Amino acid sequence: MGKVILNGYILVPEAELDSVKRELIEHTRLTCAEPGCLKFVVEQDGEEPTRFNVQEEFIDRDAFEHHQERVKNSRWGSLTTNVSRHYTVVG
Template identity: 35%
Template sequence: MSVIRVTGHIDVPSDRLSAVQEAMAEHISLTHEEEGCLFFSITPCPDVAGRFLVSEAFKSQEDFDQHQIRTHKSHWGKVTSGIARNFTIQEDGKGGDN
């Protein structure tokens, strides 16, 4: 099994910050309920205003893909549409025993 890990950040423009923050708790909660979610957090960056640090882990590529599909259709997806993300996606354990 390959674990999919995502790390990075999202920089939210000041005019959208309130709406994003209001949608964040529900997005985090729904993600924690997803099958295959091992870890998920979004936290404010202490050094950059409007930046949120993102860390995610899913049991498999399929679980991560399902998360992306759900997110895209969700209120969070609408609220954050067009906001650039700076993420690194890493697959752990590919091709070998863990």
């Protein structure tokens, strides 16, 4: 089994921008502490403030799926239900 790499972006509704930015700090901390997380970067786009560019890398499919399950049941998961996700996943 090889690495799983996710690249893309999310679009956050303007009305939810402040709460998403606040929660992103904790979401990043929790994700980086997950077993198998090699890279997790979510950065607000410099030109489009409602866009956040996302880069994730996990050691294998199991670690990636564990992350996906954790997120579904997290504060981040419930807070970002209106976020539009645009990802490519390889691996």
